[in-house]
Amino acid sequence: MRYVSIERVEPGHYLGKTIYSANGTVMLSAGVQLTVFMINTLNRIGVTMLYIQDAAYADIDISDMVSEETKQAVIREMNETVEALRSGKEWKAGKIGVQINAILEAVMSSEGVMLQLNDIRTAENQWYVHALNVCMISTLIGANMGLNAQQLKELAAGALLHDIGKVGAVPWVESSGTLQEHHTWRGFERLKSKQEFSLLTAHVALQHHEQPDGKGLPRGLSADEINSYAKIVAVANRYDNLVNPAIGALQPQDAVEELMAMSEKELDHKVLIQFTRIISVYPNGTAVRLSTKETGVVVRQHRGLPSRPVIRIVKGSGEEFEVTEIDLALHTTVFIEAVLT
Structure with missing residues (x-):
């Protein structure tokens, strides 16, 4: 397979990786022969890059760290959680917990494998893909830093749900309202009310925008005042946003360089070092x-x-x-x- 711009995809090419909708259902399956209509539709829904099959590179390993089944289940449960929050209903933390366990099992069984973020993003599914990517990156970094099984579970939960406070947030309030209206506070309040999650997990949502230099949000914490899980998620969150075509649009190697320039200012240096050991700067197929x-x-x-x-x-x-x-x-x-x- 090759990873190419949608602009270079032609009718007759075969899709290399499955594309998912926002509710976790399959939009287009790997192996389908692309038509003009399909390519135009992918363009319209915000797809900028995708994998296509190529006989000269058929043996390239672009396998996912997390299985397709787990990925679908995570996106589906995250979508149900978002819909429940938007409608003011109770959301089921236990069902999310089951998927967190599945992610942990997949990541921990991939010891020694470098992470390649290779899911195809659309305008609708990018929030869920982002949450899953941040969870995988954070878990790998945490494992490299010697966290035990319980700590990794707390970290993974906080990473997957780090932006849950954004659901239902009003943009103008987020930017100009009180700090208590910032999505980090909203996320903290939502997570700490769930007995399935520890207070440390809730603090990931609260502190993932804090910075070592004390210039972060919402409380301006610095260095050792910041929860160690939040330091990890801050790196994962920043990286995935930088490589997201709809936000940062940087190539992985450029994103890594930008992160390293933030060392000890916006991001923790020790976490960054571990991050460079688990991420693939030039993913297979590039x-x-x-x-x-x-x-x-x-x-x-x-x-x-x-x-x-x-x-x-x-x-x-x-x-x-x-x-x-x-x-x-x-x-x-x-x-x-x-x-x-």
């Missing part, structure tokens, strides 16, 4: 141009060397093509010059 001016596609990763993946270069067309691979961990004088979308 087209790149090398310093040799050759173009290719990322096919494999090296844990601990996020900027030195293996690149496959394909020359020719049809059934007549030549394939070579360059391992940047071995070819130290060659580097990735640009990401091609």
Whole structure:
């Protein structure tokens, strides 16, 4: 598979990864042959990047850390929670807890695997995809930092629900109202009222916009005053927003550089170090141009060397093509010059 801009997708291409709607149902299944209507519809609903099948890269591993079934269930439960909050009904924390356990099990069984955020976002599902991504990133960082099973569960819950205070928030109140009307306070109040979640989990929602330099919201906490879980979620949240095409639209490597520039100011340095050890800077399937001016596609990763993946270069067309691979961990004088979308 290759990860390409929607503008480069043509009728007849086959979809590489399933696209989900906001309620967790399948919008388009992997393997479907795309038509003009489908491509125009994807454009209209806000899809900017997607995976397409390509025989020259059929063996590339773009497997998800979390299964399709779990992903659907998480999106469905999150959607039900949002709808309940919007209508003023009681939301079922226990059902969310079941999905948090499923995410934890999947992430912890993927030890040694670098995280690649490869879900296709639409205008409708991006809030749920963001919540799931932040949860996975946070859990991996927490595991790297030596958190035990109970701590990881508290962290994962806070990460998945860190923005729950945004549901029903009025934008002008959020920006100009009192601090108690900020979505972090709203999220804290919603989570602390649920016996299924610990107070530490609630504090993730409250403190994930606090900063080590004391210039964050809502209380201007600094350094050691900030909950350790919230420090982790702050990094995960900021990164996923930066790479979201609808918000930051940065390539992963540029987003990582921007995060590192925030070290000890807006984000915790120790957390950032662990983050760089679990994230794939150039996800598999990404087209790149090398310093040799050759173009290719990322096919494999090296844990601990996020900027030195293996690149496959394909020359020719049809059934007549030549394939070579360059391992940047071995070819130290060659580097990735640009990401091609």
